Amino acid sequence: MAKKFITIIVFLIGFLSIAQNDQLFEKANSFYNQEQYQEAIDAYTSILESGQESASLYYNLANANYKLSNIGPSIYYYEKALELAPNDEDIKNNLSFANNATIDAIDVIPEGVISRTIGNFTNMFSFDSWAWISVFCVIIFVILFLLYYAARISSKKRLFFLGSWISLLIGVFALIFAFKQYSFITNNQYAIIFAQESTIKSEPNLRSEEVFELHEGTKVKVTETVNDWKKIKLADGKIGWIPATDLKEL
Incomplete structure (x- = not known):
């Protein structure tokens, strides 16, 4: 109670x-x-x-x-x-x-056609959406396969058999895209620069060499954390260290 x-x-x-x-x-x-x-x-x-x-x-x-x-x-x-x-x-x-409206102009390293196509298709839906599509397709596969065994007319059996395997194939691809999306999210931590201007260092300390500057709004990839410093990588391949207070991770 x-x-x-x-x-x-x-x-x-x-x-x-x-x-x-x-x-x-x-x-x-x-x-x-x-x-x-x-x-x-x-x-x-x-x-x-x-x-x-x-x-x-x-x-x-x-x-x-x-x-x-x-x-x-x-x-x-x-x-x-x-x-x-x-x-x-x-x-x-x-x-x-x-x-x-951002200041920094960063050249993006171009992707191959195949890689870009797969990436665009993967990003059509979120991880959760791909997972639900996969589950739905598996359920459809089971239903159509049971109908295939229950059907007595050969044309219907062929239709149910074909439909079931198409559903299973779509479900498998949806599962692959779900894992690809999940892997992308877990292995690619991005952040946005919040400081008006931030000096990027060669090492995670104030005494190290200045390698370049970034400004508010620039998107960076976070690859490592050491104390209050974040190691970042830009779309053009440049890397460096930035104070953690100068950015906000997505």
């Missing part, structure tokens, strides 16, 4: 929290529409701090920061929104606008 009562209490608290965040989200949108962008940012951030996140929340927070010329935070939150909604064209377009 006590466990049931606790469960009900937890459910009610969760429900009230969601309702409260919905009201706060609408209030933040109202601030944004009235061009009170800092107030909107504060409201959106309060929702994030409560543990709730969504593509629309990150997107609106990015827009509000962009309106105040907070390039680093705007790019960061557009990237976070894109993680949850990788096919959203509005997010992609606004992220492109924000990237155009």
Whole structure:
């Protein structure tokens, strides 16, 4: 009885929290529409701090920061929104606008056609989406295979047999893409520069040689952490060390 009562209490608290965040989200949108962008940012951030996140929340927070010329935070939150909604064209377009406002011009090492095609296809869906597609296809495979054994008409048997194996094949490829997406996420930790200007060092200490400079909004790959320093790699292959306080990891 006590466990049931606790469960009900937890459910009610969760429900009230969601309702409260919905009201706060609408209030933040109202601030944004009235061009009170800092107030909107504060409201959106309060929702994030409560543990709730969504593509629309990150997107609106990015827009509000962009309106105040907070390039680093705007790019960061557009990237976070894109993680949850990788096919959203509005997010992609606004992220492109924000990237155009950055100072650093970094040449990207070109990928091969095959590698780029596979990467683009893999990024069509998130890891969770690919996993669910795989599960759904396996279920369809089982159903069609059972129908194949139950069917008495040869044309239907051929149809069910073909459909079942096509479903299984799609499921296997979806599973491969899911693991590829998961591997990409776990092995590629990216971050956005938040400092207006940051000096990149050759080693993780202030006495080491300065190798280059980066500015707010630039996206970097984090490859190593030593104390309060992050080793980063740029899209053009340059590497160096940056104070951890100068960036924010995605």
